[in-house]
Amino acid sequence: MYSGDVSDIKLIQFDLDGTLIDSVLQLWQAVNQMLIESGHAPVAEQHVRHWVGNGADMLVQRALTHALGHSPSAALQHTARALFDAAYESVASQEVVLYPGVIDTLSQLKQAGKTLALVTNKPYRFVPKVLAATGLDQYFSLALGGDSLAQKKPDPAPLLHVCHTLNIAPAQSMMVGDSENDVLAAKAAGMAVVGLTYGYNYGKDIADSQPNWVMNNIAGLVELLRPH
Known part of the structure; x- marks a missing residue:
């Protein structure tokens, strides 16, 4: 202290x-791209605003948990994280x-x-x-x-x-x-x-x-x- x-x-x-x-706009776009490519519905920006702060792994995990109603498997988390990274790469520095x-x-x-x-x-x-x-x-x-x-x-x-x-x-x-x-x-x-x-x-x-x-x-x- x-x-x-x-x-x-x-x-x-x-x-x-x-x-x-x-940066919520860019993170929101990337999360929704990941969810859509994973077969889930997109979410409102406000959800993502409350999920940000503990790094990309936790952001992806929170989004998947919201979509699934339970924690994702390690394999699904890994795949979704790669999708998120690719999506965020394209928008991270825009506007x-x-x-x-x-x-x-x-x-x-x-x-x-x-x-x-x-x-x-x-x-x-x-x-x-x-x-x-x-x-x-x-x-x-x-x-x-x-x-x-x-x-x-x-x-x-x-x-x-x-x-x-x-x-x-x-x-x-x-x-x-x-x-x-x-x-x-x-x-x-x-x-x-x-x-x-x-x-x-x-x-x-x-x-x-x-x-x-x-x-x-x-x-x-x-x-x-x-x-x-």
Whole structure:
């Protein structure tokens, strides 16, 4: 649990989906393509919005469980995951929407001398394309996907890996995300955490996870981290 001084923060680690970009449209399209090709009916966007956050395997599993009424077999899961990946590959970087204030906030933090990194549970193969398509790639010193390490959030390992790689202590790092996975990972890593209210958190209030700060707009980071 973080108990430091926010003025000591040098490194800010960001989640991607639901934090910097609203990617539900693309994920919804890919999920429905996978379901249709698997012989099931497509689902409403709102379903997918509640299923996002634990990586592609869990997204596919939740969609199949919804369609079948029970958990899929390992073989079906494997086949469906391949279908999802192929579908998402074709739409992942198309018309991706950035949340308000993202570019300006990242730019100001960078100008203030902060080191920025990305830690997402999205499979890494999709990450560089999405970052390039949105212009986000220029801001991050390091980017990790959900399969970059053996563990993914809510395990603290990816956050600690970023700290180790960039040689900045966890006590001087902050995690910014929209789901309890981000909060749990940050707390376990001993770093500060900001919870954003507008993303994907399985229909729950991010405040319930008790991050150090709750924000309705990512632009609040600039004021929080400004030297006083």
